[in-house]
Amino acid sequence: MTEPVLDLRPPANLVNRRAMLFWATRAALGWLVPLAGELLWLLLADGGLPALIVFFATGVLALTHVTVMPQWRFHVHRWEVTEQVVYTQSGWINQERRIVPVSRIQTVDTERGPVERLFGLANLTVTTASARGPVHIHGLDLETTQRLAADLATRTQATAGDAT
């Protein structure tokens, strides 16, 4: 019998399912640039066989990324806000868990990029006095984000001091 090993459980809540679509779209947009460049090389500069190989290799890589990454992320990205702390988990190949006490929160921001608006999503960013301390929750639906932001903002005001 080995001793029980201490560990952290993941945060309780999943992000919105639409976040998968958002991540896929964003990744696809990112791949467009190299793919377009390689297509030009293939067609205009007459790159021949090497260009064709590079184009297809990039295409396969892009396709794998766009299909695998969002689902992987969806299984990893989680969040939880309790009385005491904000706790998040994010990443896919490399993963990260962040914990920030509510008493040390300095600002609470919500932000929405153009693609995120398309899918009705929003981000919540919680900053602390540390330049390396911000906690992001990506891919929440707008209503949840606004509710969380309002809730955290009121609770942050209640704490005294400059939170350093």
Next chain:
Amino acid sequence: MLAVHPVQEVIRLLPVLIGVLFIGRDGQGQIWSLVGLGIAIAGGLLRWFTTTYQITPTHVRVRRGLLNRRELSVPRDRVRTVDLTARPLQRVLGLSSVVIGTGRSDQDHGVTLDALATAQAARLREELLRRTPTMDERPAGSEITRLVPAWIRFGPFTLSGIATIGVVVGSLANIFNETRIDPEEFGLLDSVIGHFTSAPVALAVLEITVLAAVLVAVLSSIAYVLAYWNFRLVRKDGTLHVTRGLLTTRSTTIELRRLRGAELSEPLLLRAAGGARCLAITTGLRGRAAELGSSVLLPPAPIAEARRVAGEVIGEAAPTTTKLVRHGKRARLRRHTRAFLFAAAVTGILLLLWWFADWSAWPWQAALALFPLGVLLAEDRYRNLGHALLGRRLVFRHGSLVRRRYMLSSDGVIGWVFHRSFFQRRAGLVSLTATTAAGRQHYTSVDIPTAEAVRLAEEASPGMLEPFLVRRP
């Protein structure tokens, strides 16, 4: 209330004026230099006319700019550090620059007031930090340490001379370029070059290496003396007070209530010579390189002295010497894997270049030395990796080329990050980061076994992780 025009700003242009008048040669260059000088003087005057500062009971305000008027306003209770710097010319003229550190955000680089009269600058600092006014540059208080001239022996091991050589070579090249003098016209340089080109390769390499080593050692020692002469660390009612410098004098004041810990840093050479330096971990001084100079609590000095100073500053001696918990054999394996992969990648690339691109064989043969060196480095990195929690004091240590020991107050920790890469997850390790508003903003201990990292974070911040703790069989 205090409102002053920094009149003396224009004096900063004196060296430019002198330079142009005496160095200028005939021809186009001189005209452009004069035009440049005119613009510089006009700009300086403009700055002088348009910069004002004001200390009110609640705020420090600086207004500057003519077209693009900027007003910086800092609440006085956010003032965390006040730095006085006097460059040689400023010292001759009895002036000092004042940098007021606020440590609010990254965009805010603090408030800088150039060229106040030194006495006025000192008074300003006293007033900002709400101390009784004193004109004395060397305040009374309990002295923690002062420079012992014997410490200058650590100068050569800091390698700061390398940067100096770079600057010197750069400006020499610039001078030759500007004055259109062919270096080969110089008899001395010419004969030196001639000597090295005619000598056998091995001898020339040896000579150049020895010459460079001596040069670096001498320049590093000079840099040490310039930066740290008259170094003095004093504790005085709630502040730490550092004064130092031979030509450019600096004086930094750190409030003890802003202090979150201390760092011992030992670059490899300095460590081999038994030396270390001590830095403050404090809010208001960001971890950026430019500001690290302000957080020096001890220049390179014997390690025992560095430990004593760190212990005095943080108020307990144990964290500076305590034995740390090692991270186990998986962390060790990862150190070795990395060193091996790096050596293999470099050798592999050079091998390919030799095979396909007709490079000579000696680069990849020389790169083979990376394998044994990598083993030594990996082993040292593993041995230096460690953590501990002593009461409310978190201790992390890592690094080989620069070994650092962070002693951070766990009350200063304002968040935890557990980072796990793909391979770390497979090995059951995490990199634990404590984020803080002080110093480098984040302090990381890599490759701690997961359970140990969770236990450490939970004990350092009691209750914070409680709702999420699970015990796996």
